[in-house]
Amino acid sequence: MADVARMAGVSPTTASFALSGRTDMRISDASRARVLEAAKELGYRPNVTARSLRTKSTQTIGFVSDMITTTPFAGDVIRGALEAAYERDHLLFITEAGGDRAAEASLVHALLDRQVDAVIYAAMFTRYITPPKELYGQRVVLLNCLAPGFDAPSVVPDELQAGRDAARALLAAGHTKGIWAIGGHLAVPASPEGNIAGNERMRGVEEVLRAGGARLDGVIECDWNTQDGYREVSALLAAGHRPRALVCLTDRLSMGAYQALDEAGLSVPGDVSVISFDDQDIAAVLRPALTTMQLPHARLGRLAVELILRQGPLEAAVHRVAMPLQERDSIGTPAAE
Numbered sequence: 001m002a003d004v005a006r007m008a009g010v011s012p013t014t015a016s017f018a019l020s021g022r023t024d025m026r027i028s029d030a031s032r033a034r035v036l037e038a039a040k041e042l043g044y045r046p047n048v049t050a051r052s053l054r055t056k057s058t059q060t061i062g063f064v065s066d067m068i069t070t071t072p073f074a075g076d077v078i079r080g081a082l083e084a085a086y087e088r089d090h091l092l093f094i095t096e097a098g099g100d101r102a103a104e105a106s107l108v109h110a111l112l113d114r115q116v117d118a119v120i121y122a123a124m125f126t127r128y129i130t131p132p133k134e135l136y137g138q139r140v141v142l143l144n145c146l147a148p149g150f151d152a153p154s155v156v157p158d159e160l161q162a163g164r165d166a167a168r169a170l171l172a173a174g175h176t177k178g179i180w181a182i183g184g185h186l187a188v189p190a191s192p193e194g195n196i197a198g199n200e201r202m203r204g205v206e207e208v209l210r211a212g213g214a215r216l217d218g219v220i221e222c223d224w225n226t227q228d229g230y231r232e233v234s235a236l237l238a239a240g241h242r243p244r245a246l247v248c249l250t251d252r253l254s255m256g257a258y259q260a261l262d263e264a265g266l267s268v269p270g271d272v273s274v275i276s277f278d279d280q281d282i283a284a285v286l287r288p289a290l291t292t293m294q295l296p297h298a299r300l301g302r303l304a305v306e307l308i309l310r311q312g313p314l315e316a317a318v319h320r321v322a323m324p325l326q327e328r329d330s331i332g333t334p335a336a337e
Helices: 002-008 012-020 029-042 048-055 075-087 101-113 159-172 196-211 226-238 251-263 281-285 297-308
Strands: 060-065 091-096 118-128 140-146 154-157 179-182 216-220 245-248 273-278 291-294 318-321
Touching: 002 012, 002 029, 012 029, 060 075, 060 101, 075 091, 075 140, 075 297, 091 101, 101 118, 118 196, 118 297, 140 297, 154 159, 154 297, 159 196, 159 245, 159 273, 159 291, 179 196, 179 226, 196 216, 216 226, 226 251, 245 251, 251 273, 251 281, 297 318
Parallel strands: 060 091, 060 118, 118 140, 140 154, 154 318, 179 216, 179 245, 245 273, 273 291
Antiparallel strands: none
């Protein structure tokens, strides 16, 4: 700072005010320009740690997740959060506990010891959680998870609206009969409420179909993997059912459904329309390309950072992020009976 002041021909105090952007001291535009030019020429970088003693902010955010960074499904959550933090001159410290509660507590302690301004607590899939006790009283945003009674905002996908929009896409194409849901109402033993995404997607689908004078012919419960979609749709066809449309609760289920339909000599969408959820990479490369509701991973991460950096106290509200319909080629008009 002294070197910058000397080169600019100003006092160290003037140099300090000019570099920090403060306006509570009269500094001429010419002096401010000389200070900035000298700092650039000398490669001056402010001491963030020293500045934090005055500002009470380290401009850092802790990010604690269960397994987002080590799985291929939700990495864009990290990208969205990083971009939003960078745009606001903040750093994101990313950690992962792998579902280990002891490791989680240790990571939270480590972040707080480094005086992060706030913590984003994230889950790979939407679920109910019990936050680590170390987060109580801290500035926190919950990402892709819910904790009733915990005083912090949550950012989650709008799964209910996605289900509604999926059903509307089928109704718009003329589908009112022969509609089956694959992977719906999936229960998770660790959560009495069941799978939040599955339950909300199904609620939205059933609500809109009912309002449109239609209904599901059946709901098949299964895990959300490609082999499950193949097995269940194969069994459905073998039992003599002839669906006109399938609502698959994930893209991986849809991939298995495509295989089963192809083996049975049925085409998509000529014989059977398919709509799905998530918009994973496979959705665009399936043939025909899959119409699906996009999980807005990057937007989720971005909104969590935007919320946590807002001025003032955080309100314990649930912020639902829209899941856009990705219209492709897997929905057609109903096949004739």
